[in-house]
Amino acid sequence: MEPSRLPELDPHPGYTLALPDHPRPIVVLGAGGIVRDAHLPAYAKAGFDVASITDLRLERAEELAVQHGVPATYDDVAAAVAAAPADAVFDVALPPEAHVEVLEQLPDGAAVLLQKPLGNHLPDGVRTREVCRRKGLVAAVNTQLRFAPYVAAARELVAAGTIGELYDLEVRISVNTPWEMFPYVLDLDRLEINMHSVHYLDLVRSFLGDPTGVSAVTVRHPGKSHANSRSDIALHYGDRPVRVVVSTNHDHHFGERHEESFVKWEGTRGAVRAQLGLLLDYPRGGEDLLEVVTDDRLDEGWRPVPFEGSWFPDAFIGSMSVLQRHLEGSIPSLPTSVEDVFRTMAVVEAAYRSAAAGGEPPPYDA
Template sequence: MAPHPPPELDPHPGYSAEMPATPRPIVLVGAGGIVRDAHLPAYAKAGFEVASITDLVPERARELAGRYDIGAVHESVADAVRSAPADAVYDVALPPEAHVEVLEQLPDGAAVLLQKPLGNHLAEGVRTREVCRRKGLVAAVNTQLRFAPYVVAARELIAAGTIGELYDMEVRISVRTPWEMFPYVLDLDRLEINMHSVHYLDLVRSFLGDPTGVHAVTVRHPEKSHANSRSDIALSYGERPIRVVVSTNHDHHYGPRHEESFVKWEGTRGAVRAQLGLLLDYPRGGEDSLELVTDDRLDDGWRPVPFEGSWFPDAFIGSMAVVQRFLEGSILSLPTGVEDVFRTMAVVEAAYTDAARGGTPPPYDQ
């Protein structure tokens, strides 16, 4: 029997940019900034119907309903559930500490898309997973970076063997992140990995599968009161000769010249580099790009690869579309299901655990 190809050469069919043939109506739970800036613009662009919206601040929900022609605004999750279409997909765009309470109110067997992360600590993810299992929910997580247009294009190139055998995957972020735009995160005891690097760890898993080991350093800024804001995370893949590194610095406030925001894949015959423009001068964002270099055309250098769209809002179309495609049966499994993304949270937990150990002391006295 021939060996199974590595996962990046055999990607899940849900990672294509295809749309569902029979979209279902969406019930939005939450009307915060991410819904305003990403979910609703994405659904409008895709032509998805948003049947209703609810939020703890009804005025916020009413404002968005008026802007996006949403049919109903509800005062509570219970009201939204009572009035929901039988085939609705519940889009729960809330912090992880609110997941369980909302999930308990959904009908057994309902389809739901949760916001990442599944928890600030692994125990919260365990509770969320337990509720999803007990209620038989078709539950996915909005790990939308998997569906960013430049990632979709890069995945196609890599799966086609364009850059040969993958031996290096690097994510590097060095930007000023305005955490103050998200006040609720400022009091968390964990910040960077569970709120930001979770995107990149999840992206790595979507290409390479589950790592066998996690090595990490994560630290806070000496003059800021919030938790960790800079991390280096290295992932091991058993005997496979591949280097995987996620390096983030959210405290770089020295201007655009040396800001960095990219994912790079290197292989035995070439390399692909995606620039994540959204994080440059966030929330305005900088330029997105995707470039390819191959050994057979080294004199041509890095060549642009065309794609359409950006992380916000287009990747949010993919997150919802893959759930709907699974529900209609056009794909047979759900790559972003809670059971899968729980494994991303396990990698996050391992990174915090390893960082707390402080590394291996050098044998200075030998």
């Protein structure tokens, strides 16, 4: 592939982190921890207007409404929809099993931001996509790692050719993840890839496009009852000489000395490394870092790259902004559409299928 045609050198304009010129009011459906910790703080920081919050547990919605000055709360989606401003964006911050039921209650043609994953299994995503198509929804998915400030800064460096042609993209996570903080995931038959590595697979796609193949191993911890918690996923890109590996271990409970949480881009003229501090000592988090090294300044070693903000809550501004910028016409297309992110879900499905296949048996008897 000619360097001028490499997708990472021509990123979508939606990844610039610009705010919409004409923000629309937001109707939040769901009042769980992600809304409390990320959505509402992000919208407050960006100056977005939140028209209402809805939750089956009304008291939970009311508590958040008081904290953030939201004027209305509901315990029923239909009531929230009936009272919504005509130009509202519906922020559906609910588990994937609730998507279809909620989407069916929205007005045809409505603007929607969904949580990922689009389902626990591929048919769930197919049903969600079908509803969005049938109702003509302008539907995006909250793939917020694409918009983390250090990712945005790294994307600019890569696109500028600072590190040359990208030939290696590695994500490595080795941390102690407290899954018990999210009780609903403990009974899932699929855990790590569709609830966590989906972030990184989606991030890779936002740089390199769709892989041509997927190889994976994913396993559970022998002493724990929940599903898979450690994975290695390799993505193939046809004849392109690029290695892409996502390696995760959520069972590393041996202290911070050897914890790891980073994304690293290596190219023919340099490299960029982002430390994802959020996952170190989660949920308190460690330090975010972004560093670059280039062949023409190797004697200086790794140099810090400035950026502002973090994954939580700042990246959630980007997820909402890119949808609203598309709605107002300031960017030509929606890079986080349900149609696009369904392809991330297809990569997740391929990883599980690859892991279930057990790999290529060695020819021991040759």
